Amino acid sequence: MTDLPNSLRTGPDDRGHFGQFGGRYVAETLMPLILDLEREYRTAQADPAFKAEFDDLLKNYVGRPSPLWCAQRFTDHLGGAKIYLKREDLNHTGAHKINNCIGQILLAKRMGKTKIIAETGAGQHGVATATVAALFGLPCTIFMGAVDVARQQPNVFRMKLLGAEVVAVESGAKTLKDAMNEALRHWVANVHDTFYIIGTVAGPHPYPELVRDFQSVIGDEAKAQILEAEGRLPDMLIAPVGGGSNAIGLFHPFLDDASVEIVGVEAAGEGLDGKHAASLAGGRPGILHGNKTYLLQDEDGQITEAHSISAGLDYPGIGPEHSWLHDIGRVRYEPVTDAEALASFQKLTKLEGIIPALESAHAIAAAERIAPTLGKDKIIIVNCSGRGDKDIFTVADALGVAL
Amino acid sequence: MTRFAAIFAKPQTALIAFITAGDGDTAANLDALVAGGADVIELGMPFTDPMADGPAIQAANLRSLAKGTTTADIFAIAAAFRSRHPDTPLVLMGYANPMTVRGPEWFAAECAKAGVDGIICVDIPSEEDAELGPALRAAGVDLIRLATPTTDPARLPAVLEGAGGFLYYVSVAGITGLQQAAQASIEEAVTRLKAATDLPVAVGFGVRTPDQAAQIARVADGVVVGSAFIDIIAEHGDAAAPHVEAFTRSLADAIHGAKEIAA
Numbered sequence: 229m230t231d232l233p234n235s236l237r238t239g240p241d242d243r244g245h246f247g248q249f250g251g252r253y254v255a256e257t258l259m260p261l262i263l264d265l266e267r268e269y270r271t272a273q274a275d276p277a278f279k280a281e282f283d284d285l286l287k288n289y290v291g292r293p294s295p296l297w298c299a300q301r302f303t304d305h306l307g308g309a310k311i312y313l314k315r316e317d318l319n320h321t322g323a324h325k326i327n328n329c330i331g332q333i334l335l336a337k338r339m340g341k342t343k344i345i346a347e348t349g350a351g352q353h354g355v356a357t358a359t360v361a362a363l364f365g366l367p368c369t370i371f372m373g374a375v376d377v378a379r380q381q382p383n384v385f386r387m388k389l390l391g392a393e394v395v396a397v398e399s400g401a402k403t404l405k406d407a408m409n410e411a412l413r414h415w416v417a418n419v420h421d422t423f424y425i426i427g428t429v430a431g432p433h434p435y436p437e438l439v440r441d442f443q444s445v446i447g448d449e450a451k452a453q454i455l456e457a458e459g460r461l462p463d464m465l466i467a468p469v470g471g472g473s474n475a476i477g478l479f480h481p482f483l484d485d486a487s488v489e490i491v492g493v494e495a496a497g498e499g500l501d502g503k504h505a506a507s508l509a510g511g512r513p514g515i516l517h518g519n520k521t522y523l524l525q526d527e528d529g530q531i532t533e534a535h536s537i538s539a540g541l542d543y544p545g546i547g548p549e550h551s552w553l554h555d556i557g558r559v560r561y562e563p564v565t566d567a568e569a570l571a572s573f574q575k576l577t578k579l580e581g582i583i584p585a586l587e588s589a590h591a592i593a594a595a596e597r598i599a600p601t602l603g604k605d606k607i608i609i610v611n612c613s614g615r616g617d618k619d620i621f622t623v624a625d626a627l628g629v630a631l
Numbered sequence: 632m633t634r635f636a637a638i639f640a641k642p643q644t645a646l647i648a649f650i651t652a653g654d655g656d657t658a659a660n661l662d663a664l665v666a667g668g669a670d671v672i673e674l675g676m677p678f679t680d681p682m683a684d685g686p687a688i689q690a691a692n693l694r695s696l697a698k699g700t701t702t703a704d705i706f707a708i709a710a711a712f713r714s715r716h717p718d719t720p721l722v723l724m725g726y727a728n729p730m731t732v733r734g735p736e737w738f739a740a741e742c743a744k745a746g747v748d749g750i751i752c753v754d755i756p757s758e759e760d761a762e763l764g765p766a767l768r769a770a771g772v773d774l775i776r777l778a779t780p781t782t783d784p785a786r787l788p789a790v791l792e793g794a795g796g797f798l799y800y801v802s803v804a805g806i807t808g809l810q811q812a813a814q815a816s817i818e819e820a821v822t823r824l825k826a827a828t829d830l831p832v833a834v835g836f837g838v839r840t841p842d843q844a845a846q847i848a849r850v851a852d853g854v855v856v857g858s859a860f861i862d863i864i865a866e867h868g869d870a871a872a873p874h875v876e877a878f879t880r881s882l883a884d885a886i887h888g889a890k891e892i893a894a
Contacts, residue, residue, distance in 0.1 A: 252758050252759060253727055253754045253755060253756075253759055253762075254756060255753055255754060255756070256782060256790065257781050257804050259756045259781075260781045260782065400679065400680065406680075409680050412682045416805055416806060417806060418804075419804055420804075514732060515726075515727040515755075515762070518754070523728070525732070528701055528702045528732065529702075529729040529732030530679045530696065
């Protein structure tokens with residue numbers, strides 16, 4: 229089905245571009261490795277043994293398929309469309325991040341790489357990477373902004389327990405984008421033996437493509453599950469978007485289903501006229517971290533700092549395929565503020581007994597806004613991309629509660 | 632004859648000196664580089680996210696941006712340099728986003744207007760040449776390409792396609808200012824590159840002392856020194872110019888005489 233001439237699922241082109249977005253904007257030192265990775269990925273895609281090992285790990289290690297939960301009390305409370313939650317929070321390590329890490333570490337193994345590196349913001353991708361590195365017995369270094377290290381101590385300790393070395397990055401604003409800069413600096417000096425597990429659908433081609441493919445298990449499962457539960461496709465999908473890997477994973481299998489409306493939710497932080505992380509609503513196309521995409525930047529092309537209560541959305545860019553889907557209008561991107569996400573975090577917890585990640589709470593908030601405007605015969609699938617246990621300190625702080 | 636051609640036509644190896652625009656008293660430091668004997672100037676365009684740079688140049692980028700350096704300021708520095716030093720080639724070196732944010736044609740036109748001879752863009756490999764290359768070539772500004780230890784023979788022709796000015800050999804797989812490559816590997820690489828192109832070959836990354844520079848100068852057409860200048864500017868701030876000039880002279884003496892000693 230991906231070969232249909234009018235399909236929206238055929239991207240990127242052979243140079244890694246989604247329309248004007250994507251590409252391979254990296255230092256020459258990295259180019260040969262990027263080309264190697266692409267070749268290796270193509271052979272892996274054609275190798276049934278690769279897919280079999282990936283599927284087996286997702287089933288028996290990650291715990292897939294993740295359930296599609298009909299959130300009846302939440303639905304009744306909102307009084308509109310019926311809401312299903314795709315329970316990525318129930319995966320091993322507590323979020324969708326592990327799906328991608330399993331895929332990439334299998335690629336690392338195929339390429340004979342013996343060391344693993346990754347960047348992390350809140351620490352979820354760092355924990356997922358450290359987890360698969362432990363599983364495969366490979367040494368692992370995680371780059372994390374010093375500010376994030378200070379505010380995400382539980383995840384730092386988790387990574388260390390898993391055997392990873394955590395490098396506190398002191399450059400720049402000491403958050404996620406600086407962690408990514410430092411990971412790239414380390415990689416460029418160690419390309420011969422090191423595999424960089426990028427955590428989202430960004431970076432140089434082929435990363436946006438392969439991360440999307442590994443995450444598309446989310447949408448493939450959701451489609452089968454909703455057909456079984458309801459006998460039809462949903463009317464709408466909603467997912468939070470930082471870099472956008474959980475969102476593209478849910479969206480991609482539905483892109484050619486024209487009846488399905490698709491909504492991505494950007495972090496509007498303190499509001500779009502204040503500090504935020506909404507690259508599409510408040511940014512312009514530019515080049516950073518290996519790809520062309522919408523970026524928060526000033527008129528000279530200097531990157532501006534992002535802000536979100538959710539550390540996982542606190543990044544001044546977005547995956548290039550999202551930029552393309554935004555430009556062609558297939559996906560509608562809406563902003564949700566810190567305050568809205570915080571309210572929805574609490575509401576879902578009380579009504580469904582599910583503590584969502586603050587990232588996921590942004591999508592829940594959009595559902596709260598949209599569901600009452602739709603009839604009760606409509607169906608929405610919301611990606612509950614992660615669990616919120618990691619966020620209880622942030623939430624307590626925001627609510628003025630001392631733990 | 633272009634300014635590059637005039638410099639590289641000389642029998643001696645060229646000293647190519649890098650400093651970051653807007654870090655310290657840039658105009659005074661540029662004059663000091665020329666007075667000390669630098670043959671080509673690389674002026675770094677500061678960027679918030681200098682992914683290919685080590686700690687010294689990262690810090691220089693942040694110092695410059697913290698002072699409010701804009702792209703317009705950099706072109707003003709370049710234009711003023713050109714009027715003071717009509718013969719010294721001037722290269723702008725930086726990252727893709729500040730160079731392309733107003734469109735490549737705008738950037739190329741500003742370069743031409745300011746008397747900039749060449750551009751080094753760290754994160755536009757030959758695969759993405761369309762982003763900047765055609766506009767620069769149309770404006771008569773050389774796009775200086777980078778070759779690295781990972782650039783294999785199969786890739787090299789693509790790297791050289793559309794390249795101008797000189798070929799910059801990044802002698803270590805790594806970031807600026809840290810370790811130095813083994814002399815033998817540099818000699819092997821320069822020989823290989825010179826067999827593949829008529830462009831002069833300059834070697835940089837990790838070159839910090841006159842002795843290192845002299846060794847490389849025996850085989851290369853140019854030697855690039857950057858982080859060592861940045862360290863001087865970091866230490867002396869706005870009063871760095873005399874120190875920059877003295878260090879430049881020590882490098883220039885070592886580099887300019889290297890081929891005679893080797894012969």
